[in-house]
Amino acid sequence: MRVTADRDTCTVSSLCVYRAPEVFDQDEDGHVVVLRPDPPEHLHPAVRDAARSCPTRSIRITEEE
Numbered sequence: 677m678r679v680t681a682d683r684d685t686c687t688v689s690s691l692c693v694y695r696a697p698e699v700f701d702q703d704e705d706g707h708v709v710v711l712r713p714d715p716p717e718h719l720h721p722a723v724r725d726a727a728r729s730c731p732t733r734s735i736r737i738t739e740e741e
């Protein structure tokens with residue numbers, strides 16, 4: 677899994693940080709920061725949940741074979 681986030685469309689809702697704090701954080705302006713672009717397997721469900729929860733669809737997940 678590879679995780680990216682679009683800071684241009686992020687609306688500083690904090691939902692992703694709430695759902696997966698090991699993978700997402702926010703900078704001083706509140707915009708999303710991806711801490712772990714290649715999260716370990718046990719965090720994948722939380723990352724998918726965070727991506728689904730993002731109100732602006734700013735989180736992108738690429739599943740690797």
Ligand code: SF4
Binds near residue numbers: 692
């Ligand atoms: S859930 Fe989406 S809009 Fe909210 S902080 Fe995370 S990336 Fe930004």
